[in-house]
Amino acid sequence: MNFYLVLRYNSVILPKIYPDMAVNIQNILSLNAKNMRRSVIRDLLSVANRPEVISFAGGFPNPATFPIEDLKIIMQEVLETEAVSALQYGATEGNEKLREQIAKRYTAKGLKITKDNVLITTSSQQAIDLTSKIFLNPGDTVICGLPSYLGALQAFWSYQAEPVGIKKDEELEETVKLLIAQDRKPKFIYTIPDFQNPSGVTMNIKQREYVLEIARKYDLLVLEDSPYRELRFEGEEQPMMYSMDNERVILFGTFSKTFLPGFRIGWIIAPVEIIDRLVVAKQSTDLCTPVFDQAVAAKYLEKGLFEKNLGKTIELYKNKRNHILACFEKYMPKGVEWTRPEGGLFLFVSLPEGYDTMDLFNVAIKENVAFVIGEAFHCDGSGKNTMRINFSFMNEERTEEGVKRLARAIEKMLNVSK
């Protein structure tokens, strides 16, 4: 057996301490704050921000996918025809037309929902945050993957909950049973079933059924975080977990990867009982999601522009994936392994066991190339030999040069260690 109970990983850079202040902040911080973890990605990004650095670190969509010309027209239309409502306060639940459009797209995929099951959130990060806030007490456990999305781990930690990572599906039931025996029954199972961040792996229908079976058996909620699902380049679409159980699954969606991240529009699909609680939580958090952006997004969907642009985005990212895979084949030294994702934005790369990508980072940054260490995605501090590589953002030339530099850095490290 190979599961981990949570240990904090140590490599995380803690908030700075300023000793000279009149008020000693350390003494009055909440336990939530003391349990928060600064995003390792953010700190790496600040190092990787120099123009000479080729960075595979961010999870940025390609700006070529931003429908700038369509936006020019739609924004003028919104300002011409509905400025008074689009610039005013809005409902906490979100723009009604947008909720209808989102519900419509999901019902076409087999979900039994209406707009009443849709809460617009300020990014899907807020979706995770609000769900954490209404369900997690300090010490509560959450099952997640090893690796899993860093932002979700951050949200769980920020409420003093403990993500418990599992490496393989087969560990799920034993982990749940053990936690129950320890009187630490998990509140939910956090999953990213399609093109998982960072691993790029997609769960097949059997795996989804198994997770739901365990959830029903032990009466757990399932969080289906789904930012990448629509970015499938090939292979067979798997059913959404929400379509397989609409009483136990909470679904998070976002426009950040399929439309644009700058609007920060996400959503939660859930039973109305849960939406009702989330609305109360959202009232005290930001009252409502930016209203103008929602009006623009609603119109963009109504006009059918979303589907058109999505098709182009998939084509672009498919080519980018093919290109980076070709570069990896060409340049990577023996012993390095990587995933071949059917969609999404990331490759997940492993060095031989025993190597640490944090050490590699220090070599790589001298070669002017950056990535995210895989450890950041492992709630138990494991995964030290892994890293996440984004392929959506960069052009072909920079990608090839970046892979060359990365391969060189890896060779250097492997040689030094010999």
Next chain:
Amino acid sequence: MNFYLVLRYNSVILPKIYPDMAVNIQNILSLNAKNMRRSVIRDLLSVANRPEVISFAGGFPNPATFPIEDLKIIMQEVLETEAVSALQYGATEGNEKLREQIAKRYTAKGLKITKDNVLITTSSQQAIDLTSKIFLNPGDTVICGLPSYLGALQAFWSYQAEPVGIKKDEELEETVKLLIAQDRKPKFIYTIPDFQNPSGVTMNIKQREYVLEIARKYDLLVLEDSPYRELRFEGEEQPMMYSMDNERVILFGTFSKTFLPGFRIGWIIAPVEIIDRLVVAKQSTDLCTPVFDQAVAAKYLEKGLFEKNLGKTIELYKNKRNHILACFEKYMPKGVEWTRPEGGLFLFVSLPEGYDTMDLFNVAIKENVAFVIGEAFHCDGSGKNTMRINFSFMNEERTEEGVKRLARAIEKMLNVSK
């Protein structure tokens, strides 16, 4: 002595309970969720939403103040010249130009800050939420006014903290001492020094000095919530509390009342030590505030359009205040009292002691007029004879008709009770 330790007010409508769900939500909700209070304003607003109802309930800015034509131009400019960054993910701290513009406006008012003291938030509600999250543990106390802003109370409750209300400044020190003696030392003093919501009252410099003196004496932080400060119609500007102590005050600002609410742009001004902690908290909450809206706001300020529009807004609201005061003089029955605010958006109205504005609301809604019960702003359930009246949103004709209807409803209630 007349201060209150916190009792939950009872009139709040609790979240609905749905008995038929597969997962029993009640059993797994967090203590935070169980302590959350649904906004009474929101529920009143839903009743007041029928077109025949004249509503003084919302705190909505007047749409005539929205600079629609300027926005048309600026949005095109942003899409022409900086679309790639304005539609992409942004920094958690916020748009650098916007932070500079905001810092510049405050330094002109005597604050010793730079952009490093500015964190852009998704509405000033998020400013309150994040500050609560990093400082408040369950059971922690916060000093606030009786009455005080409902959204702040909601945020405090959502982290299981206890707002402790004081009616008069003179109660402040005794309340602090008592709480310390009970081992419940407050984390901070929450204030809205300019045109307080809902009372419309402004603290003079002596009152501000006194609050800061107590804060220093007992080593407390002061939250200066400042959404209305720039909407002064008359009288002398008082110094910002942050300008009087830049180590102990955390300042919240927003564009919601002076530019437009639909962008949901607020900010926190604080010592960098605190900003640093808030940034970590914001990472897991929504990663960054909507980026396009920030770029538009930055350009709007850079072009000097903000100041121009603010002047017009003040003029408009001053006239509206004068008009509603004239209507109150003309129509209100004897025994009704109201404030004469020097700025802001609200009148605060009192019925004779012993009357309950919740009863009045039921009469008023039959007369097709609505307001917010004052009790909603009192963390201890007091203030039952008070109500908040907004004057920024409605035109003169509807305002007069609304005051007539309200006066009629009050007369009916007073007569019934005789």
